[in-house]
Amino acid sequence: MNWKRELIEEGPYNALSEILLIILTAASLFFQFYSGAGIFLLCIVYFRIHKWYLENIGKNLKIKQPPKRVRLHSEEKGHWDIHFDNEGMPLWGASIRLTFKDIVEPADHPFETYHGGNIEVSIPFSVGRRECGKVSLPIVGKRRGLCRLTKVQILIPHLFGSGKVLMELAEPVKSTIMVFPAPAPVMLENNHDSHDIGEVPALHSLFYDVFQPIGTREYVPGDRFQDIHWTASARTQTLQTKVFAPAVKKEWMIAVNLSEKYSITRDLEKIIKHTAYLMHLAVGQQISFSLVVNIGSQGITPFYYLPSGTGRKHQQKALEILSALSTDDATIPFHIVLQHLSIRQLVPSVLITAGILSMESENRLMKIKTGHREIYSLHIEGKQGVVTLWKQRSKIPS
Numbered sequence: 001m002n003w004k005r006e007l008i009e010e011g012p013y014n015a016l017s018e019i020l021l022i023i024l025t026a027a028s029l030f031f032q033f034y035s036g037a038g039i040f041l042l043c044i045v046y047f048r049i050h051k052w053y054l055e056n057i058g059k060n061l062k063i064k065q066p067p068k069r070v071r072l073h074s075e076e077k078g079h080w081d082i083h084f085d086n087e088g089m090p091l092w093g094a095s096i097r098l099t100f101k102d103i104v105e106p107a108d109h110p111f112e113t114y115h116g117g118n119i120e121v122s123i124p125f126s127v128g129r130r131e132c133g134k135v136s137l138p139i140v141g142k143r144r145g146l147c148r149l150t151k152v153q154i155l156i157p158h159l160f161g162s163g164k165v166l167m168e169l170a171e172p173v174k175s176t177i178m179v180f181p182a183p184a185p186v187m188l189e190n191n192h193d194s195h196d197i198g199e200v201p202a203l204h205s206l207f208y209d210v211f212q213p214i215g216t217r218e219y220v221p222g223d224r225f226q227d228i229h230w231t232a233s234a235r236t237q238t239l240q241t242k243v244f245a246p247a248v249k250k251e252w253m254i255a256v257n258l259s260e261k262y263s264i265t266r267d268l269e270k271i272i273k274h275t276a277y278l279m280h281l282a283v284g285q286q287i288s289f290s291l292v293v294n295i296g297s298q299g300i301t302p303f304y305y306l307p308s309g310t311g312r313k314h315q316q317k318a319l320e321i322l323s324a325l326s327t328d329d330a331t332i333p334f335h336i337v338l339q340h341l342s343i344r345q346l347v348p349s350v351l352i353t354a355g356i357l358s359m360e361s362e363n364r365l366m367k368i369k370t371g372h373r374e375i376y377s378l379h380i381e382g383k384q385g386v387v388t389l390w391k392q393r394s395k396i397p398s
Contacts, residue, residue, distance in 0.1 A: 002170040060088030072141035074182040099151035141179035184273035186385035251348040257334040257355030274385035335360035354378040
């Protein structure tokens with residue numbers, strides 16, 4: 001563990017005093033004033049021990065922090081734990097200063113806020129020799145984002161003299177705090193059911209869920225052999241066919257465009273909050289969804305892509321993607337993203353786009369629409385998000 005150490009001597013004349021004591025000791029020995037020489041010699045030993053203590057205290061202090069990510073929702077409380085392992089001299093009366101962004105704030109603990117949204121908090125800290133210690137900071141999530149410790153400093157005062165040691169960690173701490181975005185309401189124009197076979201119950205559908213039989217009826221020519229209910233047929237002495245519940249496949253793809261001309265859109269936070277609400281709505285209605293964001297990635301796809309899924313765990317994966325988005329991210333042209341999805345046939349029957357659409361993107365959406373896909377667009381009206389059926393803008397003749 002690498003630390004940057006700085007010795008702060010509160011007494012600027014310590015070195016001069018030590019030289020003076022050596023001269024006085026020599027003079028006392030010359031004049032055979034042995035009691036005075038003994039006193040001066042003890043003072044020299046004190047200064048030596050004082051200097052040795054400041055030069056060696058905290059050298060064998062290590063932070064044992066395994067990679068850990070704490071996930072919080074907005075206004076949710078949690079703890080940020082930092083573990084220490086001390087193989088050197090005991091540290092008593094020290095304090096640790098943590099600096100991080102205001103994505104989270106200390107709960108029930110004083111802190112200072114500085115320019116740029118930085119928060120600094122000081123916590124008393126002590127640990128004995130060959131002991132493991134832990135500093136636990138109660139925090140509360142304030143805004144969406146990924147929070148890391150930007151600076152870790154330990155201030156160690158001298159136990160029996162003046163001066164102190166300031167140690168600053170030169171390595172990043174692997175522990176992070178992720179705050180999920182707070183969903184913002186969205187109004188949907190209508191609730192679309194696809195025309196594909198699936199497993200979600202519906203009032204009317206051309207398809208049935210073969211795992212949900214709801215009764216039997218008399219056999220008619222043309223019924224499949226595997227659909228015959230043999231137990232009911234034996235009981236009624238006539239062939240009976242299973243009746244299944246009608247079902248459809250409900251699936252959305254939420255494609256987010258964060259580009260606005262040559263930078264990240266000004267509506268970044270609004271789009272993220274409304275997208276989070278759409279995912280929450282999909283999970284509540286048992287709709288599987290996939291998430292696409294036109295941010296460069298080094299995975300299988302050159303952009304952020306979460307394959308289709310459902311449930312709380314799938315929602316958490318999507319929220320993690322949204323939480324990590326930043327204005328410093330590099331974007332990919334949205335029409336290239338749509339082209340990639342179309343070529344790989346990843347677009348389901350319902351596509352919801354968010355963000356500003358260029359003419360190239362609309363032309364690509366028009367080609368996707370010809371493949372019997374319904375395309376919706378998310379608009380932001382004040383604090384309200386509205387999802388309406390997408391309509392291509394009229395081309396202006398040149």
